[in-house]
Amino acid sequence: PVLGSRYTSFMHFPESDVANFYEGIHTIYGTGGKFEFAPLEKNWLLDVYIYQDSAPGVFTSGTAPNVTLDFGHASVDVRTAFNFEKVRLEAFLGATFPTSDSSIGYYRGGLFLHAGTEKVEFMAGLGLPLWKPLDDVLLVDRFYILVEQRVHLGPMSIVPTVFYRPKYYLQAPTGEEALDINLDIQFHGREESLISGGIEGNFVYQTDPPPSQMIGKAIPYIQLSTPGVVYKAQVNAKVWPFDMSNMARMFEAFLSIEAAF
Numbered sequence: 001p002v003l004g005s006r007y008t009s010f011m012h013f014p015e016s017d018v019a020n021f022y023e024g025i026h027t028i029y030g031t032g033g034k035f036e037f038a039p040l041e042k043n044w045l046l047d048v049y050i051y052q053d054s055a056p057g058v059f060t061s062g063t064a065p066n067v068t069l070d071f072g073h074a075s076v077d078v079r080t081a082f083n084f085e086k087v088r089l090e091a092f093l094g095a096t097f098p099t100s101d102s103s104i105g106y107y108r109g110g111l112f113l114h115a116g117t118e119k120v121e122f123m124a125g126l127g128l129p130l131w132k133p134l135d136d137v138l139l140v141d142r143f144y145i146l147v148e149q150r151v152h153l154g155p156m157s158i159v160p161t162v163f164y165r166p167k168y169y170l171q172a173p174t175g176e177e178a179l180d181i182n183l184d185i186q187f188h189g190r191e192e193s194l195i196s197g198g199i200e201g202n203f204v205y206q207t208d209p210p211p212s213q214m215i216g217k218a219i220p221y222i223q224l225s226t227p228g229v230v231y232k233a234q235v236n237a238k239v240w241p242f243d244m245s246n247m248a249r250m251f252e253a254f255l256s257i258e259a260a261f
Helices: 244-250
Strands: 030-037 044-053 074-083 087-097 106-116 120-131 144-153 156-165 177-188 195-208 213-226 228-240 251-260
Touching (some): 228 244, 244 251
Antiparallel strands (some): 030 044, 044 074, 087 106, 106 120, 120 144, 177 195, 228 251
């Protein structure tokens, strides 16, 4: 199974300005080295990353295509992973220093769990993308929270996802806070079939930026998987709030092309 939620990308967050569209708890951007300890015939590993941080919009300056690094921000991240027969675990801790708005730097960490069989899978991610220990109060809005279950019933899969968007992501303010609930009903052909499709029911309760609002969408999609490339087309149809006077803004169409090796 794919270790990672499919509830990512611009197609699910078209109004968001967040870099990477919440794909994973944290992503490393920078120049440096990776040191990996992975014993042969063992089911665990330990990675250490030491690098000059260049997180988008935080330790860079200028606008594309004239983006330059803001040198002098060192980062260290330590990641460990365990791969058992039916359970996979990952954890990481990281720090960046010095930083202009925190005298002892930024800190981050996260846990990831995947467990399951061929019929049922469960996945959860809990992370703290950015913490300034002397300045921040640890409230729920600081955390990246993702819970997803996958139930496979022959040619159909049911995938409910609950995601809490954090106040900070990739060491920068997101400018948004929201609770997302997504139900994806997928239909597959035979194993050798290249075509699949389905429909998603999507509910978002957004508290920031104000005023608070609730948005509901129905999202039919179709996907063509070829060797090396995945094509996906979908329509986001807003069903709540429903505005008959502005039908053009009730529908969004997307086509994505993703390299997959």
